[in-house]
Amino acid sequence: MPFALLKYAARSALKGDHAADAHFHWTPDLKPAYDVVIIGAGGHGLAVAYYLATRHGITNIAVLDKGWLAGGNTARNTTIVRANYLTPEGVAFYKESVNLFRSLSNELDINVMYTERGHFTLAHTDAALNTARWRAEVNTHMGVASEVIGPDEIKRLCPTLNVSDDVHMPVLGALYHPPGAIARHDAVAWGYAKEAMRRGVEVHTQTAVNKILVENGRAIGVETNRGTIHAGRIVQAVAGSSSVVASMAGLKLPIRTIPLQACVSEPVKPILDQIVVSGSLHVYISQSARGEMVMGGATDAYGLYSTRSTLDFKESLMAHMLELFPFMGELKVLRQWAGMADMTPDFSPVMGLTPIENYFIDAGWGTWGFKATPVSGVRMAECVATGRQPDLLKPFALDRFRSFDLVGEKGAASVGH
């Protein structure tokens, strides 16, 4: 049980005092200099700050965000966490994140509502089935629970799913990943922010970085709408704005910014326990703790720096969704929205050191970065504190494109967030 609940229960029993402590202790003024400046107060930036404070004793940190706390993709994603990737490098990385997620509620003293539901990647073609087998082999080898199952077993585990032949694209099988989970996205970010701030980290919202100061190949500070700040080290974790911010430091990235859309239905009673993804049909669905069916698809067809929603997205999503889950025809769409995904050519992140001294990057999270929030926090903090690329991050270094050492995860990440 999160410690906050115990404190609350004890205090109200003893004193009749029902008020909880304020989560956040904002600091009004910027200091002229910090040991570390983190650009972007999404889950990733906040997690880096938290682990720098807790594991490396660095607390003179400012996290800057042009908007509000974790209002970017962290607030817009469909919260799927899993480790069933395709490459050994990817599986090892996401496996560490799953392990961190399991104890996150206790560590951050906030209920992140991490629930393991079972994750199905459906295959409707022989090619998709082959990829599922390949993933199952790699996953099993790496100690990640993952197996290929047939339509009967799928039906037994997930009775609401339509596995009949009488559809446009019948289900041939699935990659079944029992640890697949969902978590409360806001609580993850708020937990990191609250615990980092409790240790002295400052989070400044409405503070946009407009320029990065680089002298002799070394980053020394940032210019913001609230003045200039000097920084010992700078980390950028700005998701869809990665190229824009990196270009302020003179870096060009292997990234395109493409909207990713999602939507939820009106809330209904529990009917779908699992997370169901179809890479072939480009749709996925799970049911939130509130009862909403949370749905998404592939990225938009072209790049855009905007979070507008489109009718095309809903139409193509529903065409397939109604075949998989005919009961969805009864439900109304409640909300739809988009986030700006920073897509790399190999569907893997770009992390760690850059050619600029004291400038660190955490980018290329595309459509798959929420599940990596804890591991990115831990490993980026290690990278910033030691000035060395941690082993787990070596495959994801920016210079992999120069040596053609790509980490091809498209087969595991194209829709199965």
Next chain:
Amino acid sequence: MKIMTCPVNGPRNISEFAWGGEIKPQPDPATCTDAEWTDHLFLEANTAGVVSEWWLHTPTNTWFVARRNTVTDEVLETMTADTFFSRRSDTLR
């Protein structure tokens, strides 16, 4: 539905088109360094603002050039590749 105008086939539904990304100058593969070549392959300007980019009208396999604002999602102009490359470079954006 969003409409895009193919310079050869006229106005069509955006779903008939495939995006090819920003136009970038290609280094000479015979003389450039390996680093220049990999940078050309993988790095993107990813501009927030007005860009010139490749588009394909898929039913007719027609590649052409569009000027588009990647912040407002407005297509400002479309033209054949010939038209694009015959313009003076200082008017290109």
